Amino acid sequence: MEIFGSTFDDSVFSEARDRVCVCLSSYSAKVCEPEWFCDNAALDTDDSLEKQKVFKFRGDLAVRQGDYQKAYEAYSSCLEWIADNNLTIRRDVLEGMARCCTKLGQKDRALDLAHLLSKEASNTCHLSSLLLLKVSIYQHFGAVGSKMSSLQQLCSLLPFNPWHWFSLGQMCLQLSESAGEQTDRETEETQEEAEELNEDRVWLKACTCFIRTRLLLRILQQQQASFVLQRSENALQTTEDVLQRLNPKETTVQTLTEVMSEDLVPEKMREDYQDGESLASVHVQSFRERWWNKILLIGLLKTDGRQRQADMES
Template identity: 35%
Template sequence: MEGDGFCFEDSVFTEPRDRSKGRGDLYKAKKCEPEWFTEETNSEDSGEVHTALKFRADLAYRQKDFEKAFSDYCDCFVLLPPNNTAMRRDVQESQARCLVHLGRYPEALRIASTLERGVFNTDHLTCSLNLQITIYEHIGNLGKLISCMHQLVSLHPFNGWIWKRLAELYLKAHGSAAEHVRDIDNVDLHAGETDEHFYAPANDGGKSLDLDHFSTQKDVDYCNKTLSEPSLGKNFTKRDLWMCSCASFIRARLLFQLVHSQQASFVLAKNLMAQEEIEEELKYFKLDEKIKKVVTEMMEWDLSSEHIKEEGCVDTKSTLALTSYRTPSDREFKDRWFKNIITLWS
């Protein structure tokens, strides 16, 4: 159709097509009753079975029934296919956290070690480190706890909460430097070949891990072993811990200040509360204002907007980000972040 310089497509004047024909049956969403997973599942779908077991275990964990939760997590893990990496790691971490609450620390550490060996990205490594931190915190091993925090800070150097936690641990270590601390350096966390046989239910109906080298009382009693000096003392003097704590609090405050203008609601409230807590902690150090200013300048050397933008562009789920990361030793971490500050007080 043409006229007066206008041109129309013939399709404009055709009847619209009835799109409802040939659609078939409409999709009907499956409705689940509350706590449907607490009943026995007879489904032939293995996915539905292990999902129900996982939910059942999660509920037991929430109710603090850690024995039952661990049992259900074990049953769930056996059914998971090897290629379901995400859920397998989730279930393994849950098993370890149950074992921590049950006081079975060697077994929890074995699972944590397995998870650490199987990381594919920095998210995996972060979860593994957080799990180890939880275990060492329950055991009371301050040296191992701080070493894990060093790795976590190295992965996330712009996270104020991690720096604040590290500062608190340094301060705690400084206060207990003369005390005995538990140490588990003698435990081989990397023993064993694969992870499949560690989490299967035992033949007698109970749930146990295959941990032959932890079977004797001597091996299990490692948790009560005390040393005359903390393992942290190899790299940090009591004076070092005091200075590193102070510098870490200042670094944490800088990071909180950097982001609080972008925050609102309860997130902002938590940020401001953390800054107030840091201010109270810094009063304990009784720093001269000139010294405080110098330390602040030293701890903000990498806080330019360009540097942070570059850091934020890293895909944490990328294997490239993980392969570019090298686990620092305690000495390397200390030299990178605190060498100049310690020299300042020498």
């Protein structure tokens, strides 16, 4: 049974009809020297597209060399020459600028650029890229609650992607193992986010995420081979090891498995997993609405939390 868009449309393999043969005139390929765009002469043109390319390449090279201030300046110059209808390059450059600001320690500017990207997001690809950008920004500046919120949004937007669940689970695991060691850097977090960083909540959320990861990886393994399958197997083994360390009660594991597998049916997965779908037609339930409230309603937080406390005291 194929899911996740792994099937092909038969028309891809059909032969073209009435194909017209066109004889091309002689063509001489343009030959460029290595790093030709670093030469000032590369800007001696009235072609806005050529100037855009020069500044974009300069920015990319500077990022590779670790010179983020130089990269930011090049990307800023590139932005001036991007055509209004070239949204792909514009988004790429804005994201590059945001990542440079992050490396330079300019949190507010990085988030402002991320906000610009959010205004122009028109499909789930755009939104998932934006959320991944926010995760990297929040991680760099130690905003734990905001990072967790962005990862939860990723899991809600793409609920059948095991790697987002795996990342959220790893974060919760780190928080659970370092409970009580958070410093004043968390003062920016909201009251609601602070509550979500409660030790028992983080522990239970870690269990939830890794159980969901395990369920998804087992489904995906049926369609994988080679190094892709090896990656999934490695992640699955890590997941199993982590769950042993978290040591939830068997009843907790069974209940969480039931809750987190309710939507894992092939028909629903084919319908919902449409990466690149227009945001106008996407309704994304929050992490709390879709999963967390069910878990809290069952009472796992209270019952397993008391058991964990008793185990620690004994």
